[in-house]
Amino acid sequence: MLFAMAYININNDLPGIVGLMHYRPETAKPLNELAEILLRGPSTLSSAEREMIASHVSYRNECHFCHSCHGAAAAHHIDGDLDLLRDIKNNFKTTSISAKLRALLNIAEKVQILGNKVTPDDIDAAKDEGATDLEIHDTVLIAAAFCMYNRYVDGLGTWAPVEDAAYDETGRMLAHEGYGNSITD
């Protein structure tokens, strides 16, 4: 059976990065490990906050699959719905979130454009709101990593469900079971 669900024949009909990870398990391993550490590993940032950064950057990169999956994961971390995520994506500067998260989202937005767009003032603003060096480090790397995942998913023309509801179960799994088993599930 021949599948034509992406620009290349990946021998499966799984959506987004899931299909690519089944096609190339060697690269899937470090890609999953990185996501697990950054989004669910020990951190003074909550997993909800980190998934919000991931989802927001993915939205700015126009990656429907990633922003939907990680928005759903963020919602599951806070037992909430997608309204907060939509607010952040529409304009995080006016959304009801902590001043620290707002300053970190500002850094993430700069990283999404290009690394050298981040200024010392952006960093100082986050530190003024209590962000630690490690929190700033991880915010930059989360934003940078999603500039990779998003390009990987869209650059190979993978398919993605349109409606939000299709991502709810994936979001629950990512939030509560993690990234370690995503290519064998």
Add this chain to the structure above:
Amino acid sequence: MLFAMAYININNDLPGIVGLMHYRPETAKPLNELAEILLRGPSTLSSAEREMIASHVSYRNECHFCHSCHGAAAAHHIDGDLDLLRDIKNNFKTTSISAKLRALLNIAEKVQILGNKVTPDDIDAAKDEGATDLEIHDTVLIAAAFCMYNRYVDGLGTWAPVEDAAYDETGRMLAHEGYGNSITD
């Protein structure tokens, strides 16, 4: 002793991604594994070709540290100098390289802009020049990965030597010893 070599205190004075990897070894591990597989793992693309793609994308992302390191690595793989790399960066469409590599660089340039800029015509052009599905997959993921590494390096304001000569030994090590030991060297 306090170092101020980046936007955050990384407790060392090492340049570019090397200093960040010493600061955060947990994330360094999958970052190095991914680079090792993509640039030096088994492939029908030569390591020189893959380092050329990495260096070219890094140049387009204005990341001096990364484009210099990976340009030097590419040169070491072919026992050559940096002239070919400079030609590629100036205009790969007229450089004397294989038609297949030219078509893959075209895909990498689209990925550098955004994943959804890659078109079916870009993919077909690479296939017409003999590129396999796996070569196209790895080209997209190399380009995407360097959109991450570049943003990580510049988003945290790391320092980098200016002159090409400073990258020669690093390029030799990356080409011939690889990415596995880069945080413990």
